[in-house]
Amino acid sequence: MRSIGEMARDSGLGVSALRFYDRAGVLVPAWVDPVSGYRWYEPEQLEEALLLARLRRAGMPLADIRLMLASWSGADTDLVRKLLKAHLRRLEQGLSDARSEFSTLRVLLDHRENAMTSLRIATVRLSVTAPELAAALDTVRFAASTDPELPMLGGVLFDIEGESLHVVTTDRYRMAVAQVGTAGYDGGRVQVIVPTPLADAMRALLAGVGPVRLSVDGDRVTLEAGDRQAAGQCLDHDFPDYRRLLPQATGHRTVVEVAALRKALQTGPVRSGESGDLSVLRVEDGGTVTLCADGAEDPDRVAVNRAFLLDALTAQARDRLILELGTPTAPIAIRRPDDEGTFSILMPVRLED
Missing domain, CATH: 3.10.150.10 (DNA Polymerase III, subunit A, domain 2)
Structure with missing residues (x-):
């Protein structure tokens, strides 16, 4: 007989998944040790586990999978074919519905672009202490995305509002936020996404203890520390509204x-x-x-x-x-x-x- 660990390894389902399918009555082990509760499977159950893994990857509901497994080894395969056909039809309909919803969302996004752009075209001048900004960048840098498919996350968001600067990064699986006090600006909200190489260059200037100057001119951002500066273009994207994710x-x-x-x-x-x-x-x-x-x-x-x-x-x-x-x-x-x-x-x- 196969242990649950061996079944997980050979089927690709994982031990926790096998336990779940046991509780759901989909793939029940042949024997459970009454003392330890350890699950054991007959060798022929591996074929069922492999079939189960394929059906789950295809998104088939558990109720249909249960019928599939019960009918798979029988002589009459009509039910199996009907279940496969019905699920494929659901997937095709779901894809069609998703395309329609995405088309609507694109129209809504087009209408919102002008309003969102206003957060990235202002002119800002402010000062911040070097240690505070350095600590903020150190706190958030680890969560910046490196996924080329999501360029809007490949930088550090500078979210300026009043006398507060929020520095934010996210790669979808984690998010980091640091708050820094500023001086010299008390206007409305302005956001720019600083590419990570430029953010790293800014961090390298923050070895001192005095104030540094941060400037935003449209799509260009500059950090000045004494007679040195790091400057460059901001990313031409909109950062997710991180406040909704808190x-x-x-x-x-x-x-x-x-x-x-x-x-x-x-x-x-x-x-x-x-x-x-x-x-x-x-x-x-x-x-x-x-x-x-x-x-x-x-x-x-x-x-x-x-x-x-x-x-x-x-x-x-x-x-x-x-x-x-x-x-x-x-x-x-x-x-x-x-x-x-x-x-x-x-x-x-x-x-x-």
Whole structure:
């Protein structure tokens, strides 16, 4: 017989997925150890698991998959063919509906472009202290996107409003925000996306302790530090409205010692995921954060990309941080106890199919 680990390896479904399909009555193991609860499968069930994996990749509903598996080995394949045909018809109709909705969205976007452009054509002059801007750039740099398919995320957003500058980056899976106080400008909101190479050049100028000058002239941004400057064109894109993505303060909120949490992440249990190693976190009743070997069946456990969380802890540059964990599908927030306007957000990773 095959162990659940061997079945996961050979079918590509994953251990948590196999557990889920067992509970759903779709692919039930041949035998379950009554003491340990460990699942075992007959060799011929591998064909069913491979078929199940294909059907799930094709987006077939579980109810239809259950009928498919029940009918697959029979002599009469009419039901199998009818289920495949019906699902293909649903997919084609869904694609047609999606094309229609996307066409409508493009029209709406065309109408909004002029209004959005006004945020990027103003002239701004302000000053900010070098250490504050350096710390802000260091805090958000790790979350900048490198995906060429999403050029609007390949930079650092400078969001200026009144005497406040928000520096923001996101690659969709994580987002970092830092707030800096400014002087010399108290006008309306202006946004520019500074390409990451230019942002890095600006950071290199911020070794001093005095004020530096930031200027925005339409699509050009300049940072002056003494007799040195870094200047260049902004990205000609619109950044997502990050304010709509900010998490609500819900769920578990606890203060963590960064050194201890970092050590636990580096030495504790991990799970393999499509995007890398995952750590499964849980906040106990006393506020202690623990790492779990599993967690697909526990509503209080949240899985996150381990490397992303380690990067976020480093970028916050504090010995103690506030960790906010909600449901397994809610974003994870990492905040500073002394500055909650500067924070990182990490998207969780689902553990079950």
